[in-house]
Amino acid sequence: MKGQNSKELIIVGGGIGGLAAAIGASEAGQKVQVLEQAPEFGEIGAGLQLAPNAMAVLDRFGLTTEIDKYAVYPNRLVLRDAQTGEELSALDLGEEFKKKYGHPYIVMHRSDLHKVLLEACEADKNITLTTNAMIQEVDLRDENVKVVNQAGEDFEADYVIGADGLWSTTRQYVQKDEAVCSEYVAYRGTIPMEEISNEANLEDVIMWIGPNLHLVQYPVRRKELYNQVAVFKTYNYKPDSEDWGTPEELDRRFRDCCSTVKRAVEFINKARRWPMYDRLPIENWINGRMMLLGDAAHPMLQYLAQGACQALEDASCFADVLKEKGSENMEEVFKAVQKERQPRTALVQTRARTWGEILHAEDSITSLLRDSILKEREPNDFSHVDWLYSYFSEQKNSSVKESS
Structure with a gap:
């Protein structure tokens, strides 16, 4: 018998991937509860790039009108030499x-995408959102699954997705x-547009x-903010230590760059560093x-700017398979999603490295x-x-060929 907090499907994690998976499940008629560890739903970080494979999912979920309120549509993706300033390719x-x-x-800003997904979930009667639920234990049983949070509260469901x-x-x-630590670290953040250099390119x-090392720049939030991410390999990686990839190292790494890059780095927020990790494909x-699903499955x-994009692809695939097979066959749904998504995400993980x-x-x-x-x-x-x-x-073209 299910407990008071029981739902047919629980999604652990209320980030971009978890909320997207919830929207996909609801699209297929599934009731779902999303458990978020934080006191409120939200995203930290700065800018986010969404390629056509991600935009296809947001369009499918009917969210492009809301996305358009925040998005910037760049003209080009440009690679430049950080030392000479030369354009290499676009x-x-x-x-x-x-x-x-x-x-x-x-x-767009990561928090803006998260806001759009969250508001869609809040408006969906099939989705229940729960905060302050930091999961400590998962009890996988024959008849159901029980997850336990930091306060000892039980949440039971027929099935669970870890996102x-x-x-x-x-x-x-x-x-x-x-x-796996790459021994690279990122410093990222946004600054008001009026504070940036006149040399900043607002179209690319x-x-x-x-x-x-590398530095990424682009405008976000209707070009009201300028996003910058400085990434470099540390000189003195120390496992289980915070004493590497320091702001002093940041300045040292970028000191031989061209004047435009060096000026940009001066505006980087150095209060927080993001060590860069991934995991091997499984x-x-x-x-x-x-x-x-999402980064829990394939960080x-x-x-390649594909972390959020691949999580959105997961959500779309889950919705498709759930519609086809039905929630009464959830274990078959899981197997079909894994069969479709695992080779794709493993390739993206590997090529990103x-x-x-x-x-x-x-x-x-x-x-x-x-x-x-490149040239x-x-x-x-x-x-x-x-x-x-x-x-x-490609999937659309394949479907057309099969039906003809």
Whole structure:
């Protein structure tokens, strides 16, 4: 018999991935309770890039009108040399890009996306939102699942989805592994537009790349704020220590960069550092009545800007499969979602690591080869991103072929 806090489906984690999964479940007619560890739902961090594969999901959930209230639509993705300032390559995000992938590429503040998802959940009668629920234990039983929070309160459900991020509590019930430190650290934040340099480019997403470092810049929140993220490899990584990747190291790493980058770094908020971790891909996301999604299943480094995008893809897939198979066959739903999503996300995880190595190349010969290849690209050559952004357009084309 279910307890007072019982729901058919519980989602552990109220971030972008958890809320999106809840919306997907509700779309399929499933009642769901979202458990968030914090006193209130919210997101920290700064800017967020949403490629067409993410925008397809937000469009599917009917959220593009709300997204448009906050979004910025850049003209290009640009790679520049952090030391010389030279433009190395660009990807045109204009009409040809949008026609090919069916949706635009946008940037926005992470908290704004979270707000849009949260308001959609709050308006949905199938979704119950619960805060102050830091999960300490998961009891996987034959007849149901019980999760216990820090106050000893029980929440029972027929099934549970773990969407509690990189430092997931639920993941330990599926895979005993540790997060992998890249020995890189990020300093990020936004500043009011009136405070930025006149040299700032408000039309593009710019990544300045150099040996063991990069700087990303773009406007967010209707161009009211300017987002900057400075990333570098530490000189003195120390496991289980906070004494690495310091603000002093930040200044030291970027001191050989061009004047534009050095001035930009002066505006970076140095009060908080974000050590950069991921985990190795795992083949199995399921343990009985529980499945992992989002960063709990496939945490990745940020170099492809796909963490939130892949969580949104998960939510869309979950909605599709749940509609097809029904909640009475949830274990089959879990298996089908894993079969579809695991190879895709493992590839993104792996390529994110590789792309990071290419961007941060320290060897002069490797850098020269990289830059030569980049400079030969045309801005409307989408071949290098097609595998990433065409996920839904390929599925649509496949469905059309099957039905014809």
